[in-house]
Amino acid sequence: MKENSLSNNQDIRNKIIQKLLEQDVQIVSEDPLENTMVLNMGPSHPSTHGVLRVILKLDGETVVDAMCDVGYLHRGFEKIAENSTYHEFIPHTDRLDYLSPLSNNVAIALAIEKVAGITAPPRAQYIRTILCELARISSHLMAIGSIGIDLGALTYWFYTFTEREKLYDIFDLVVGARFTTSFTRIGGISHDITEEGIQAIKVFIKELPSILKKCEKLLNRNRIFIDRTQGIGKISLEDALNWGLSGPNLRASGSERDLRKDEPYLIYPELDFDVPYYNEGDTLARFLIRIDEIYESLRIVEQALKKLPEGEIISNDPKNALPRKEKIYTKMEELINDFMLVNFGINPPVGEIYQAIESSKGELGFYIVSDGSGYPWRLKIRSPSFCNLQVLPLLLKGQMISDVVAIIGSIDPVMGECDK
Secondary structure, three states: OHHHHHHHHHHHHHHHHHHHHHOOOOOOOOOOOOOOEEEEEOOOOHHHOOOOEEEEEEEOOEEEEEEEEOOOOOOOHHHHHHOOOHHHHHHHHOOOOOOOHHHHHHHHHHHHHHHHOOOOOHHHHHHHHHHHHHHHHHHHHHHHHHHHHHOOOHHHHHHHHHHHHHHHHHHHHHOOOOOOOOOEEOOEEOOOOOHHHHHHHHHHHHHHHHHHHHHHHHHOOOHHHHHHHOOOOOOOHHHHHHOOOOOHHHHOOOOOOOHHHHOOOOOHHHOOOOOOOOOOOOHHHHHHHHHHHHHHHHHHHHHHHHHOOOOOOEOOOOOOOOOOHHHHOOOHHHHHHHHHHHHHOOOOOOEEEEEEEEOOOOEEEEEEEEOOOOOEEEEEEEOHHHHHHOOHHHHHOOOEHHHHHHHHHHHOOOHHHHOO
């Protein structure tokens, strides 16, 4: 009875197929675009790493085309800068790449000092360098942890975030704030680093390598992780340069460009460190290079702590640098200087400058046009997250929809910096 039932079903199926063939019906279209669908990923999807909307055109599970739609977090920082004094704008830079606010503070301070023609004292430059590299480590821990959890490696995420939490404790100890620091001042830094803060940093840089080794054992030879990242989202060095990539994303495609070496600032010329790079240009390379850069940042911090000189932490320049609080409360001249700077700002000479640093995401640059007043006449931000996202459609074409999350994570965008 059962055999007869199966036989009848097979006969019916054969008759239907024969009828379709006789009517010359095309079951699958010859035009690969005719059966595509459009899918919105974001702007609320967690794996877009913020309010990024990616419009995907799919043929089955293959990405045929993609487009980035940004601007959901736009705050108009460039216009805010043009209506603020140079001092007033520094806290706003905390909210650009909010994963490394300390380096953002340094970038804007260097730009303002360049247009004003002043230089921070050596001790302030050393402390700035130390904090910039700690900010790079914090940002990279976030980046590699996010790639891990995007692909299902939850334990890896906990490892990296535990170390990142230790860094926030250090920032709280050294700077006085965990997240939005506003530590840098024109001509120097807000206050000196304490011996307790130095010891906390030394303990951290000593312990982190062993944790990184554990992280590498978890994923670097994990078959699933390698298959999900190796050869995915590849870009050549020529294309990377043409599309304006910078930072780890560019160095993962074979370039050795690093502003700390090529256009040195602060005390980087006095330090010994290497610039890691990979030639593969894929998602795995962009993941691995951030781990390598953490090791190099640890070397930089260790050297800077050993060479940290004594001295002032802010320039003795009454027309540009804010006086120390103890002097404001005891001397009339210092009180007047503070009043003038806070209310009217510095008055740099007429001119224009561009100053960039090697942030965790790439080249973070500030272009300032001064008309001699206390406000910048024009201020433009070259944010690496915005520039790096240009290449996303190129990386996504031809990949599977499951690869989209991994590729976005490997670019490591922060939308606060993109939607400036």
